[in-house]
Amino acid sequence: MIQLILFLLIGALLFACLIFLVWRSPRAEEGSAALVQARQALTALQTGLLPTELIGRIFAREDLEYVRSQAPEHVCLMFRRERKVVALAWAAQVRKEILSLMRFHLGSARFYARLSFRTELALALQFGGLLLACRALQMVLYIAGPYAAPRIVGLTVATAAQVCSISEQSLAFLNSARLGAALPSRPGGA
Numbered sequence: 001m002i003q004l005i006l007f008l009l010i011g012a013l014l015f016a017c018l019i020f021l022v023w024r025s026p027r028a029e030e031g032s033a034a035l036v037q038a039r040q041a042l043t044a045l046q047t048g049l050l051p052t053e054l055i056g057r058i059f060a061r062e063d064l065e066y067v068r069s070q071a072p073e074h075v076c077l078m079f080r081r082e083r084k085v086v087a088l089a090w091a092a093q094v095r096k097e098i099l100s101l102m103r104f105h106l107g108s109a110r111f112y113a114r115l116s117f118r119t120e121l122a123l124a125l126q127f128g129g130l131l132l133a134c135r136a137l138q139m140v141l142y143i144a145g146p147y148a149a150p151r152i153v154g155l156t157v158a159t160a161a162q163v164c165s166i167s168e169q170s171l172a173f174l175n176s177a178r179l180g181a182a183l184p185s186r187p188g189g190a
Contacts, residue, residue, distance in 0.1 A: 038104035041097040042167050049094050058087055059146050059153055087146035095134040101167050102127045123166050130159045
């Protein structure tokens with residue numbers, strides 16, 4: 001009799017754990033977190049890292065020429081070192097945000113956004129090219145400084161803008177899909 005009660009208690013406990021695990025729905029929470037991270041990465045890229053004014057100031061050769069014409073050589077060297085640090089930090093941050101968007105697309109967007117195969121392939125190639133361009137830019141910046149590779153900077157920024165555009169469309173679709181799922185349906189069709 002005691003064994004029967006013990007087995008019934010264990011069975012009830014296992015059943016309660018199963019209900020708890022099903023009810024908790026971790027996939028929805030993970031999907032929401034991934035969506036928030038992707039939105040933050042996209043916003044950081046579009047408003048914080050890719051505006052042309054910022055890029056123009058970080059890689060402005062005119063600043064270097066001005067410092068060369070007005071300051072002693074040791075100040076010019078210090079200026080170049082500081083500008084190199086800023087440019088490297090910018091490239092590392094762009095790469096980090098791109099990786100965040102890429103993780104989102106690999107893990108979540110393909111399940112929700114219903115991107116066509118052609119768009120997914122183009123996006124994958126752009127992510128690969130962008131990550132390669134970011135690494136190349138970081139190497140060139142580290143070796144030769146921020147004024148050595150204006151074409152790589154331009155290519156990186158243009159490709160990042162394209163990826164941001166596609167990601168923005170995916171996120172807009174997801175936001176509207178989740179909003180539609182969250183709105184209660186009214187009885188009577190109105």
